[in-house]
Amino acid sequence: MTQHITRQATTYAIPFRLDTEVPKRDQIRLDVALSVELAEFRVVRLPAGFVTDFHSVPPILWSIWPPYNTKTNLAAMVHDYLYMHWEQYVQDYPLLDGLSWKDARHYADDAFLELMDQFSPDTPVRNYMYYVAVRLFGAPNWARFRVGAATPKGKLRPV
Numbered sequence: 001m002t003q004h005i006t007r008q009a010t011t012y013a014i015p016f017r018l019d020t021e022v023p024k025r026d027q028i029r030l031d032v033a034l035s036v037e038l039a040e041f042r043v044v045r046l047p048a049g050f051v052t053d054f055h056s057v058p059p060i061l062w063s064i065w066p067p068y069n070t071k072t073n074l075a076a077m078v079h080d081y082l083y084m085h086w087e088q089y090v091q092d093y094p095l096l097d098g099l100s101w102k103d104a105r106h107y108a109d110d111a112f113l114e115l116m117d118q119f120s121p122d123t124p125v126r127n128y129m130y131y132v133a134v135r136l137f138g139a140p141n142w143a144r145f146r147v148g149a150a151t152p153k154g155k156l157r158p159v
């Protein structure tokens with residue numbers, strides 16, 4: 001079973017499981033597959049069992065940027081998926097495969113802001129603060145997940 005979240009949706013409920021088997025204590029595991037519609041009719045498909053920590057915020061900043069926010073957790077989950085599984089996502093959208101690494105990361109970050117604005121339109125300043133934070137500090141995570149990602153010719157892609 002897959003749960004579909006469209007561009008017209010204004011609310012969502014995501015079945016997840018608290019699981020002692022996840023790698024970090026602040027992570028959860030999706031119980032069902034999700035398909036989330038983005039702009040231009042593109043759909044991100046998160047598989048059941050996908051593990052996320054929502055907003056990756058250092059504890060010292062939790063009073064400013066909470067790591068969990070019911071209105072923006074979906075955006076954070078999709079952002080995590082795109083960072084971790086960009087190569088799988090672009091299999092559905094071959095035109096995106098030609099993007100430079102900089103542009104691909106920008107695409108993932110823009111999807112994050114788009115979904116935050118969709119489900120939390122009453123907090124545009126906070127949404128933008130989260131967006132700026134991933135633009136400024138997300139590069140190491142993007143690079144970490146790109147290391148070892150093979151090109152169609154089997155060569156390692158540059159970080």
